[in-house]
Amino acid sequence: MKIAVMGAGAVGCYYGARLAQHGHDVVLIGRPQHVQAINKNGLVFESAGTVLNIALSASIDPTAVAGADIVLFCVKSTDTQSAGEAMAPHLSPDAIVLSLQNGVDNAERLGTVIGRNVLPAVVYVAVGMAGAGHVAHFGRGELVIGPGAQSEKVASILRPAAIPVDISENAAGALWAKMILNCAYNALSAVSRLPYGELAKGEGVMTVIENVVAECLAVANAINVVVPGDVQAAVAGIIKTMPAQYSSTAQDLMRGKPSEIDYLNGYIVRKGGALGIATPANQVLYTMVKLLEMRPGQEGTV
Numbered sequence: 001m002k003i004a005v006m007g008a009g010a011v012g013c014y015y016g017a018r019l020a021q022h023g024h025d026v027v028l029i030g031r032p033q034h035v036q037a038i039n040k041n042g043l044v045f046e047s048a049g050t051v052l053n054i055a056l057s058a059s060i061d062p063t064a065v066a067g068a069d070i071v072l073f074c075v076k077s078t079d080t081q082s083a084g085e086a087m088a089p090h091l092s093p094d095a096i097v098l099s100l101q102n103g104v105d106n107a108e109r110l111g112t113v114i115g116r117n118v119l120p121a122v123v124y125v126a127v128g129m130a131g132a133g134h135v136a137h138f139g140r141g142e143l144v145i146g147p148g149a150q151s152e153k154v155a156s157i158l159r160p161a162a163i164p165v166d167i168s169e170n171a172a173g174a175l176w177a178k179m180i181l182n183c184a185y186n187a188l189s190a191v192s193r194l195p196y197g198e199l200a201k202g203e204g205v206m207t208v209i210e211n212v213v214a215e216c217l218a219v220a221n222a223i224n225v226v227v228p229g230d231v232q233a234a235v236a237g238i239i240k241t242m243p244a245q246y247s248s249t250a251q252d253l254m255r256g257k258p259s260e261i262d263y264l265n266g267y268i269v270r271k272g273g274a275l276g277i278a279t280p281a282n283q284v285l286y287t288m289v290k291l292l293e294m295r296p297g298q299e300g301t302v
């Protein structure tokens, strides 16, 4: 099976590596520093205390999606439009395209750009790039996708490659549940430059988080999305399960990169505005991060 990964970053390299390990013909499409390193030395894949070199091909050229049966779309939400436009003319007519991204509207936005259905996947993994062509896996790796013929086919290919796939009637709710975690913590960690365990000790922080979550649930409810489980409890649990973690938004700002905040709290603010639902807590967090993005010299160590 030929599989193309659009966006050879942490998520793309992780899932590409799993599929290549299982014998699939994988091409990673990414930036020159990663592509050169992967083509020279293979992908360095670090997981559970072992380091492997995985041979797979890499390209900086979006035409490399041509002929792929499955395309895993793994760029940040900020790059959905440009990366989608770059690959669109080269997709095979029957290619199945999956969005492996945070946020709830990437699959729809990508679908508009490439003119075909895109399967949204909820991604439960902790990975990062440790260097050029070097992915580090810290835990988990399962995906949740919605039902349908394409999903069955995708699951039959991914599952044997050590990628657990849950086909759920409420994949949309699961996508929202993940985004609500992001809305609760990402901006607070970015603004404070603190990990979750520390920021939770701040005066009034848990009240802010409760308000953010309540606003997100009001918006979800208004568009008939049922967010599964006890969301407030799941959000509170992050402090115990990931006390030393800095949000991806904090990490993006430290690297001087645009964050995905427009597609997290920013999405809630826009959607709430359109529906007439007040979202003041999300608005303040969103604006704070946008202000931080305007400042030069954000780079630093977390």
Ligand SMILES: NC(=O)C1=CN([C@@H]2O[C@H](COP(=O)(O)OP(=O)(O)OC[C@H]3O[C@@H](n4cnc5c(N)ncnc54)[C@H](OP(=O)(O)O)[C@@H]3O)[C@@H](O)[C@H]2O)C=CC1
Residues within 6 Å of the ligand: 006, 007, 008, 009, 010, 011, 012, 029, 030, 031, 074, 075, 076, 077, 079, 082, 083, 086, 100, 101, 102, 103, 123, 124, 125, 126, 127, 128, 129, 248, 260
């Ligand atoms: N990392 C994680 O543990 C998790 C991440 N996610 C989500 O997964 C998505 C991907 O995240 P992640 O892998 O961490 O992000 P990364 O930034 O590590 O990877 C994305 C890569 O795609 C590259 N890229 C962007 N546009 C193009 C293009 N047109 N052509 C080629 N390469 C391109 C980026 O380059 P450049 O940076 O130079 O633009 C970057 O190297 C995000 O939505 C994230 O929120 C979800 C769960 C966990």
Ligand SMILES: CC(C)(CO)C(=O)C(=O)O
Residues within 6 Å of the ligand: 102, 181, 182, 185, 186, 242, 245, 246, 247, 248, 249
């Ligand atoms: C779940 C959470 C908040 C963990 O860091 C995350 O997905 C992110 O940082 O973007």
